[in-house]
Amino acid sequence: MRRVHRWMLFVIFVLVLIIGALSSLAVTTVRSSFPEQDGTESVPGLNSPVQVVRNASGVADIYADNAEDLFAAQGYVHAQDRFWEMDFRRHVTAGRLSELFGPSQLKTDEVIRTLGWRRVAEQELPMLSSATRRYLDAYADGVNAYLRSQSRSALSLEYNVLGLTGLDYRPEPWTAVDSIAWLKAMAWDLSSNKDDEIERALLSSRFSKSQIAELFPGYDLDHYRPIVGAGKVAGGSFDPGAKAASGRPPVAGPGQQAALTRAAGALDAIPDLIGQGGAGGGIGSNSWVVSGDRTTTGKAMLSNDPHLALSIPSIFEQIGLHCRTVSASCPFDVSGYSFSGMPGVIIGHNREISWGLTTSYVDVEDLYTEQIRDGKARVGNDWQPLTTRVEEIAVKGEAQPRRITVRESRHGPLLSDVDDQFRKVGRVSGTTYAVALSWTALRPSNTMDAIFALDRATDFAEFRSAARQLHAPSQNLIYADRSGNIGYQLPGDIPIRGRGDGSVPVPGWDRRYDWKSMIDFAALPYSYNPPSGYIVAANQPIVSEDYPYPLSAGESYGWRSQQLAKRITAAGKIDPDTAADLFTDDHVPYADALLPALTDVTISDRWISQGQDVLRAWDRRDSKDSAGAAYFNVVIKNLLKATFDDQLPAELRPSSGDRWYAVLAELLKHPKSVWWDDVRTKDVVETRDDILVTAQTEARKDITALMARDPDRWQWGKLHRITVKHQAFGEIGGIGRLFNRGDIPAAGGPAVVNAMAFDDRSSFAVTNGPTMRMLINWADLDNSRWINQSGNSGHAYHRNYADQLPLWADGRLLPFRFSRAAVHRNATATLTLRPVT
Numbered sequence: 001m002r003r004v005h006r007w008m009l010f011v012i013f014v015l016v017l018i019i020g021a022l023s024s025l026a027v028t029t030v031r032s033s034f035p036e037q038d039g040t041e042s043v044p045g046l047n048s049p050v051q052v053v054r055n056a057s058g059v060a061d062i063y064a065d066n067a068e069d070l071f072a073a074q075g076y077v078h079a080q081d082r083f084w085e086m087d088f089r090r091h092v093t094a095g096r097l098s099e100l101f102g103p104s105q106l107k108t109d110e111v112i113r114t115l116g117w118r119r120v121a122e123q124e125l126p127m128l129s130s131a132t133r134r135y136l137d138a139y140a141d142g143v144n145a146y147l148r149s150q151s152r153s154a155l156s157l158e159y160n161v162l163g164l165t166g167l168d169y170r171p172e173p174w175t176a177v178d179s180i181a182w183l184k185a186m187a188w189d190l191s192s193n194k195d196d197e198i199e200r201a202l203l204s205s206r207f208s209k210s211q212i213a214e215l216f217p218g219y220d221l222d223h224y225r226p227i228v229g230a231g232k233v234a235g236g237s238f239d240p241g242a243k244a245a246s247g248r249p250p251v252a253g254p255g256q257q258a259a260l261t262r263a264a265g266a267l268d269a270i271p272d273l274i275g276q277g278g279a280g281g282g283i284g285s286n287s288w289v290v291s292g293d294r295t296t297t298g299k300a301m302l303s304n305d306p307h308l309a310l311s312i313p314s315i316f317e318q319i320g321l322h323c324r325t326v327s328a329s330c331p332f333d334v335s336g337y338s339f340s341g342m343p344g345v346i347i348g349h350n351r352e353i354s355w356g357l358t359t360s361y362v363d364v365e366d367l368y369t370e371q372i373r374d375g376k377a378r379v380g381n382d383w384q385p386l387t388t389r390v391e392e393i394a395v396k397g398e399a400q401p402r403r404i405t406v407r408e409s410r411h412g413p414l415l416s417d418v419d420d421q422f423r424k425v426g427r428v429s430g431t432t433y434a435v436a437l438s439w440t441a442l443r444p445s446n447t448m449d450a451i452f453a454l455d456r457a458t459d460f461a462e463f464r465s466a467a468r469q470l471h472a473p474s475q476n477l478i479y480a481d482r483s484g485n486i487g488y489q490l491p492g493d494i495p496i497r498g499r500g501d502g503s504v505p506v507p508g509w510d511r512r513y514d515w516k517s518m519i520d521f522a523a524l525p526y527s528y529n530p531p532s533g534y535i536v537a538a539n540q541p542i543v544s545e546d547y548p549y550p551l552s553a554g555e556s557y558g559w560r561s562q563q564l565a566k567r568i569t570a571a572g573k574i575d576p577d578t579a580a581d582l583f584t585d586d587h588v589p590y591a592d593a594l595l596p597a598l599t600d601v602t603i604s605d606r607w608i609s610q611g612q613d614v615l616r617a618w619d620r621r622d623s624k625d626s627a628g629a630a631y632f633n634v635v636i637k638n639l640l641k642a643t644f645d646d647q648l649p650a651e652l653r654p655s656s657g658d659r660w661y662a663v664l665a666e667l668l669k670h671p672k673s674v675w676w677d678d679v680r681t682k683d684v685v686e687t688r689d690d691i692l693v694t695a696q697t698e699a700r701k702d703i704t705a706l707m708a709r710d711p712d713r714w715q716w717g718k719l720h721r722i723t724v725k726h727q728a729f730g731e732i733g734g735i736g737r738l739f740n741r742g743d744i745p746a747a748g749g750p751a752v753v754n755a756m757a758f759d760d761r762s763s764f765a766v767t768n769g770p771t772m773r774m775l776i777n778w779a780d781l782d783n784s785r786w787i788n789q790s791g792n793s794g795h796a797y798h799r800n801y802a803d804q805l806p807l808w809a810d811g812r813l814l815p816f817r818f819s820r821a822a823v824h825r826n827a828t829a830t831l832t833l834r835p836v837t
Contacts, residue, residue: 030157030795030796030797031797032153032154033153033154033155033156033157033795034795034798035080035081035795036080036831037052037054037058037829037831038829038830038831039831039832040831040832040833040834041149041831041832041833041834042833042834042835042836043072043073043076043142043145043833043834043835043836044141044145044835044836045072045138045141045142045145045835045836046069046072046073046833046834046835046836047065047066047068047069047835048064048065048066048069048835049832049833049834049835050062050063050064050069050070050072050073050832050833051063051064051830051831051832051833052073052077052830052831052832052833053823053824053827053829053830054827054828054829054830054831055817055823055826055827055828056826056828057318057788057791057792057800057803057804057814058081058791058792058793058798058799058800058803059318059319059320059792060077060081060319060320060792061319061320061322061335061823062074062077062319062320062321062322063322063324063820064322064323064324064330065323065324065325065330066323066329066330067131067134067135067138067323067329067330067331067332068134068135068138069138070138070321070322070323070330070332071135071136071138071139071142071321071343071344072138072139072141072142072145073142073833074139074142074319074321074338074343074344075138075139075140075141075142075143075144075145075146075174075343076142076143076145076146076833077142077319078143078317078338078340078341079142079143079146079147079174080146081317081340081792081793081794081795082313082317082340082793082794083143083146083147083155083156083171083794084155084156084157084158084159084794085313085340085341085727085794086143086174086178086340086341087171088100088158088727088728089182089185089340089341090174090178090181090182090341092108092112092185093112093117093118093121093178093181093182093184093185094112094117094118094181095108095109095110095111095112095113095117095118095391095393096109096393096394097109098393098394098395098396098402099169099394099395099396100162100167100169100396100728101396101728102395102396102397103395103396103397103398106393106395106402107418109393110391110393110404110418111415111418113391113393113404113406114391114404114406114413114414114415114417114418115184115188115413115415115437115439115442116406116413116442117181117184117185117188118177118181118184120184120441120442120443120444121177121180121181121183121184122177123444124180124444124445124446124447124448125176125177125180127444127445127446128446128448128449129446129449131452132446132448132449132452133176135343135344135452136176136179136180136343136448137176138343139174139176139179139342139343140173140174140175140176140178140179143173143174144173144174147171147173147174152169152170152171155171156794156795157738157739157795157796157797158728158729158739161729161735161738166397167396178341179341179342179343179448180448182339182341182342183342183441183447183448183472183473184441186339186473187439187440187441187472187473188441189308189309190359190473190475191361191364191365191439191441191473193361193363193364193365193502193503193553193554194365194367194437195554196216196503196553196554197366197367197502197503197504197505198367198505199652200212200216200503200504201367201504201505202649202652203215203648203652204504206647206649211674211675214663214666214667214673214675215663216503216659217557217659217662217663217665217666219540219541219555219557219558220558221541221544221545223558223562224540224541224557224558224559224561224562225540225558225561225562225565226540226541226542226543226544227476227488227525227527227535227536227537227540227541227542227543227561228488228490228525228526228527228542228543228544229527229530229532229544230544231525231527231543231544232546232547232548233523233547233548236520236522236523237522237523238522238523238524238525238526284307284539284556284560284750284751284755284756284757284768284769284770285305285306285307285308285357285358285359285538285539285755286303286304286305286307286358286536286538286560286564286582286583286753286755286770287302287303287304287305287356287357287358287476287478287536287537287538288302288303288478288534288535288536288537288538288564288568288582289301289302289303289478289479289480289486289487289488289534289535290486290533290534290568290574290579291484291485291486291529291533291534292484292778293533294533294534294568294571294572294573294574295573295574295575295779296573296574296575297575297576297777297778297779297780298484298779299484299777299778299779300480300481300484300485300486300778301480301574301576301579301775301776301777301778302349302354302355302356302478302479302480302486302774302775302776302778303356303579303582303583303773303774303775303776304347304356304357304358304478304773304774305583305770305771305772305773305774306347306357306358306359306770306771306772307755307757307768307769307770307771308768308769308771309767309768310722310723310724310725310766310767310768310769310789311724311725311726311727311730311789311790312724312725312726312730312739312740312741312789312790312791312801312802312805313340313790313791313792313793313794313801314724314771314772314788314789314790314791314804315339315771315789316337316338316339316346316347316771316772316788316789317337317338317339317340317788317792318336318337318338318772318786318788318792319335319336319337319338319345320334320335320818320823321333321334321335321344321345321455322334322820326351331456332350332455332456333350333351334348334349334350334455334456335348335349335350335816335818336348336349336774337772337774337788340794342451343451343452344451344452344455345451345454345455346451347772347774348774349776349781349784349818350455350456350457350458351458351482352457352458352459352481352482353457353458353459353460353462353463353479353480353481353482354479354480354481354776354778355454355463355477355478355479355480356477356478356774357475357476357477357478358475358476358478358537358538358539359473359475359476359539360474360475360476360490360492360539360542360551360552360555361539361552361553361554361555361556362474362490362492362494362542362551362552362553363494363495363502363503363550363551363552363553364439364440364441364472364474364492364493364494364495365437365438365439365440366411366437366438366439366495366497366500366502366505366506366515367415367435367436367437367438367505367506368409368411368412368435368436368437368438368505368506368507368508368513369433369434369435369505369506369507369508370409370411370414370433370434370435370436370508370509371432371433371508371509372386372414372432372433372434373432375388375407377409377410377434377436377508377509378508378509379410379509379511380509380510380511384409384410386407386408386409386414387407387408388405388406388407388408389405389406390403390404390405390406391403391404391405391406404418405417407434408436409434409436409508410508411436411437411438411508411514412436412437412438412439412442413436413437413442414434414435414436415435415436415437416433416434416435417434435505436508438495438515440471440472440474440492440493440494440495440518441471441472441473443471443472443493445471445472445493446469446471447469447470447471447472449469450466450467450468450469450470450471450491453465453466453469454466454467459481459485460479460481460485460487460528463477463479463487463489464489464526467489467491467521468491468521470491470492471491471492471493472492472493473492474490474491474492474493474494475491475492476488476490476537476539476542477489477490477491478535478537480776480778481778482778484778485528485529486528486529486530486533486534486535487526487527487528487529487535488525488526488527488528488535488537489524489526490524490525490526490542490551491521491524492524493518494518494519494524494549494551495515495516495517495518495519496515496516496517496518496519496549497513497514497515497516497550498511498512498513498514498515498516499512499513500513501550502550502553503553519549525542525543525547525551534565534568534569536561536564536565536568537561538556538560538561538564538753539555539556539560539561540555540556540557540558540560540561541555541558542555554659556658556751557590557658557659557661557662557751559589559590559658559661559751559752560589560751560752560753560755562589563585563587563589563752563753564582564585564753567582567585568582576775576777576779576783576785579775579777580775580785580813582753583753583754583770583773583775583811583813584747584748584753584754584811585752585753585754586621586622586623586747586748586749586752586753586754587620587621587752587753588620588621588622588629588632588749588751588752589751589752590661590662590665590751591618591620591632592620593661593664593665593668594636594661594664594665594668595615595618595620595632597668597688597692598612598615598635598639598692598696599612599615599616601689601692601693601696602689603693603696603697605697607700608693608696608697608700610700610711611631611635611696611699611700611703611711612696613711614627614628614631614711614714615628615631615632615635618631618632622716622720622747622748622749622752622754622756623716623747624715624716624717624720624745624746624747625715625716625717626715626716627711627712627714627715627716629716629749630703630707630714630715630716630718630719630720631699631703631711631714633656633716633719633720633749633760633764634699634702634703634706634719635695635696635699636656636661636664636760637656637699637702637760638694638695638696638698638699638702639664639691639692639695640653640654640655640656640660640664640760641653641695641698642678642691642694642695642698643664643667643675643676643691643695644675646678646679646680647675647679653761655758655759655760655761656749656750656758656760657750657751657757658750658751661750661751667688668688670688671687671688671689672687672688673688676688676690676691678691706718706719707719715745716745716747716749717745717746717747718745719763719764720745720746720747720748720749720756720758720764720765720766721742721743721744721745721746721764721765721766722742722743722744722745722746722756722765722766722769722805722809723740723741723742723743723744723765723766724740724741724742724789724790724802724805725739725740726739726740738796739796741790741801741802741805742802742805742809744805744806744809745809746766746769746809747811748769754770754811755768755769755770756768756769757769769789770789770808771788771789772786772787772788772789773785773786773787773808773813774786774816775813775816776816781816781818781819782815782816782817782818782819782822783815784815784816784818785813785814785815785816786813786814786816787804787807787808787812787813787814788804788808789804789805789808790802790804790805790808791803791804791805792804
């Protein structure tokens with residue numbers, strides 16, 4: 001027995017040694033990718049030394065003597081922190097995910113190859129200014145210098161995970177086109193009208209025009225103010241003007257419907273890279289500026305929090321780019337948020353101006369149903385040959401590449417081609433219907449020039465000049481400067497249609513629906529120092545109805561913008577603390593339209609009516625500990641389900657969000673609307689009150705199962721939770737746990753200022769929220785504030801990977817230092833990059 005006992009001790013001892021060795025190897029593997037942030041590194045291509053100063057959050061402020069060295073160092077730092085993210089992004093934009101992940105990503109690659117994002121980026125490169133070309137090349141040189149200094153396994157943990165799958169992969173050098181192509185992903189995710197177009201067309205075979213109109217309510221511009229409250233177009237410039245007429249195209253027939261269904265399937269294959277969804281649930285970006293007349297400091301303030309898809313690493317990386325001596329040859333002294341893989345600062349401020357972005361939801365894409373016969377598309381009474389090209393897609397584990405043939409009509413690529421059943425459906429009398437996409441981002445432009453122009457602008461005129469070069473994506477640009485001026489500009493290529501308003505797919509063979517031109521920049525809405533002393537841009541309509549061209553599609557219904565305006569005007573003189581508090585305003589303004597009907601309906605069952613008591617006592621805030629918020633959101637989920645699931649096809653059933661709250665608010669005024677009737681119940685016609693009782697009955701069952709029978713134990717934060725997920729591995733079981741972070745209770749919800757959206761068809765988990773928050777205080781730039789969604793580092797287990805996540809979830813902000821003295825006072829590491837001699 002003593003021998004057995006000693007043998008067991010020996011085995012245990014050996015196992016402990018093995019486990020310890022494996023743990024040590026795992027730690028060494030993980031830590032091997034952490035970048036050096038102190039000391040000196042030699043970087044080929046630099047002209048003079050560059051200093052990279054980091055703070056405790058891992059934010060790098062870069063100091064250089066010339067612009068090329070500045071952007072080379074930015075490329076080096078981005079590669080240090082987030083090269084996997086950069087590499088993943090370029091595989092997405094080039095339609096090359098199958099190289100890394102195998103056949104599961106083939107459909108995504110086929111759709112992106114069909115759209116041709118990288119082909120357009122290649123066409124844009126020669127259109128850029130010579131300075132932009134130099135900056136892009138310098139950035140790529142910096143990225144590649146870092147790549148050459150590291151083994152594949154030392155670049156990031158993700159490459160080690162890929163290696164375990166048998167992939168022998170070494171990233172190729174970075175190029176300028178890799179940076180430009182990311183603009184196409186931005187433009188794709190920040191536009192959504194194509195989805196609404198398809199939805200309207202697919203509904204047209206089931207419902208009348210009036211019924212469809214009820215599912216897309218109009219906007220009350222008298223109550224919910226647009227961004228630009230006054231102005232018209234006259235003489236080609238934005239001022240007074242006249243309204244243009246538009247005509248709606250005929251309803252799509254069966255063959256066209258089949259093609260639209262195929263196109264919808266193709267669109268679903270593209271991952272949510274930045275945004276997520278349209279007004280149905282995803283949108284929520286806020287921005288506002290106030291002049292010095294409205295602040296306690298006497299100086300302007302600017303606030304921005306773009307609400308985008310949750311992810312880790314966060315979509316933006318914080319950075320500062322500083323020429324040691326600002327001059328014509330080195331004009332940059334700018335800090336803010338950047339995209340890894342792209343040089344420059346996307347949102348932020350320099351010495352003289354600050355700017356922010358929110359999605360404008362202008363309609364820059366149209367779907368055309370095309371009649372196709374023998375490789376030709378009908379144009380009037382003629383037939384025009386389609387252009388074709390063959391794309392080869394390498395697939396992990398397959399010796400030979402897959403080939404697809406991409407076809408384009410005069411309107412754009414045929415999205416409906418990307419479907420395995422293409423040859424089996426949609427044929428009518430020898431003619432196949434297809435769906436083509438016209439999209440402004442597929443028109444080559446010099447948008448990349450706009451990034452650097454914004455970074456070096458010094459006044460509103462230069463700001464507008466930079467905005468003129470921003471062709472796609474179109475965004476709401478807000479502005480505030482050192483002198484106290486505030487402003488707004490809508491940029492971007494926005495089509496002028498010959499006929500139609502862009503709301504539904506149109507017949508491609510009818511030239512009357514072709515785009516005639518783009519709205520001239522001079523005619524686009526803007527505002528400068530309005531009498532109100534503030535501007536709010538929170539995805540609401542941009543301008544009044546007398547603007548001569550259709551602009552927006554799928555924008556917010558104004559609840560957030562109205563709440564922000566209300567808070568700003570009520571504050572009198574607003575101070576920085578009050579301004580910061582606006583980010584987390586969780587008042588639910590649409591509850592005013594929905595609650596009365598829910599609480600007034602008679603419910604005889606005491607157990608069910610307990611929920612009504614909770615709603616009556618609710619303060620109409622989506623706070624984390626609120627029982628009322630929990631029950632209200634569960635009720636609305638069930639109200640949408642009870643109202644629409646019987647009549648809408650599964651793919652069009654609603655989730656909570658701006659648009660569907662507006663739909664319910666209007667329907668509640670009509671107790672006998674046909675939408676209330678449950679068509680599945682024979683010989684019974686339900687009314688509004690019947691459905692309200694049903695929804696609350698099911699909600700009471702749901703919330704009891706989800707949390708507790710006792711309403712005192714209901715809390716919104718128990719249902720509404722934040723987990724930030726890795727884009728590549730986040731949904732893969734145990735691997736996802738290596739990279740994902742969170743499970744944190746969250747306040748807020750759809751259509752409130754603290755817009756934390758969810759898809760309640762599956763759960764109340766947050767899918768979309770502020771990717772960052774930024775408050776620029778022109779009274780003292782070093783006392784500005786900011787936060788990132790997760791952290792600045794892209795390396796799992798690095799101290800800056802998720803260090804900002806709990807602060808962000810709790811609504812807290814960090815100091816945003818800008819001056820050289822403040823940056824150095826708060827430095828925790830300094831890396832000097834030296835030229836190779």
